[in-house]
Amino acid sequence: MSILxxxxxxxxxxxxxxxxxxxxxxxxxSFGTRMVAGVRPGKGGIEHLGLPVFDTVSEAMSETxxxxxxxxxxKESAARAMxxxxxxxxxxxxxxxxxxxxxxxxxxxxxxQGSRTRLIGPNAPGIITPGECRIGIMPGEIFRRGRIGIxxxxxxxxxxAIDQTTRAGLGQSTCIGVGGDPVRGLGFADCLELFRRDxxxxxxxxxxxxxxxEEEQAAEYLEGTDxxxxxxxxxxxxxxxxxxxxxxxxxxxxxxYGTAQDKKQALARAGVHVVASPISIGLEIGELxxxxx
Numbered sequence: 001m002s003i004l005x006x007x008x009x010x011x012x013x014x015x016x017x018x019x020x021x022x023x024x025x026x027x028x029x030s031f032g033t034r035m036v037a038g039v040r041p042g043k044g045g046i047e048h049l050g051l052p053v054f055d056t057v058s059e060a061m062s063e064t065x066x067x068x069x070x071x072x073x074x075k076e077s078a079a080r081a082m083x084x085x086x087x088x089x090x091x092x093x094x095x096x097x098x099x100x101x102x103x104x105x106x107x108x109x110x111x112x113q114g115s116r117t118r119l120i121g122p123n124a125p126g127i128i129t130p131g132e133c134r135i136g137i138m139p140g141e142i143f144r145r146g147r148i149g150i151x152x153x154x155x156x157x158x159x160x161a162i163d164q165t166t167r168a169g170l171g172q173s174t175c176i177g178v179g180g181d182p183v184r185g186l187g188f189a190d191c192l193e194l195f196r197r198d199x200x201x202x203x204x205x206x207x208x209x210x211x212x213x214e215e216e217q218a219a220e221y222l223e224g225t226d227x228x229x230x231x232x233x234x235x236x237x238x239x240x241x242x243x244x245x246x247x248x249x250x251x252x253x254x255x256x257y258g259t260a261q262d263k264k265q266a267l268a269r270a271g272v273h274v275v276a277s278p279i280s281i282g283l284e285i286g287e288l289x290x291x292x293x
Contacts, residue, residue, distance in 0.1 A: 002129040003194040012037040012066040021072035031134040036064040068092040079104035095121035105183040119185025125155040125177035146171015149195040152207035164282030173201040188218035203230040210237035219266035
């Protein structure tokens with residue numbers, strides 16, 4: 001099993017004829033992802049990268065049976081692109097675009113309420129189930145099929161956690177980069193619940209950072225849930241000064257709120273094994289799963 005995506009997931013790409021979209025769609029295809037179509041208004045009827053291109057998401061879904069979409073469009077058009085997926089009742093949308101205007105995202109979040117669509121992002125690296133499906137911009141060569149779920153706010157440190165668990169011989173079940181914009185779709189707690197129900201995930205790695213309340217919400221979820229699997233977390237940014245604006249829009253510390261120390265303490269109280277450095281993730285989760293006799 002896996003969560004959200006697998007070898008049967010049929011993916012369309014919005015903005016497929018753009019340079020970045022073309023680059024990553026080609027790599028998704030080589031990874032084995034079932035890319036079935038592209039969407040680019042005004043380009044319907046052409047073929048790109050061997051895939052049919054449609055003017056609208058609803059047309060693409062009707063013709064191909066797509067149940068997931070990845071968005072590579074400018075920030076000014078991204079909200080409309082996400083809402084188009086929601087209106088077409090597609091199961092999953094992954095938005096790579098970053099810095100989407102806040103009011104636009106509030107409109108997207110309203111459209112998501114009561115819908116069947118789950119959103120990863122915006123400003124997300126995407127999701128991968130190794131050997132089955134890759135949606136987004138993660139480098140496919142570092143993955144190995146295994147039983148560790150990975151959830152991260154940081155794109156680069158997502159790759160570090162993946163590499164660590166691959167080198168430790170553990171591999172990954174599914175890896176999700178939830179995105180760095182302040183208003184976004186699936187969060188840590190949502191993903192934890194999905195991994196809790198996945199029989200092929202034995203443990204979960206959380207990669208958090210300063211700012212926002214994502215990690216504290218995950219701690220609250222774990223405190224109120226019989227999760228039943230080890231959770232290991234790494235929170236970065238401990239030495240960042242107060243009132244610092246980071247690259248991620250949600251990575252802001254104000255008046256001591258959202259500090260790395262607060263997040264570590266909340267997770268530790270919830271029974272999470274908090275590591276001091278990303279470089280020890282593979283070793284420490286291996287010891288949690290296979291403690292020395």
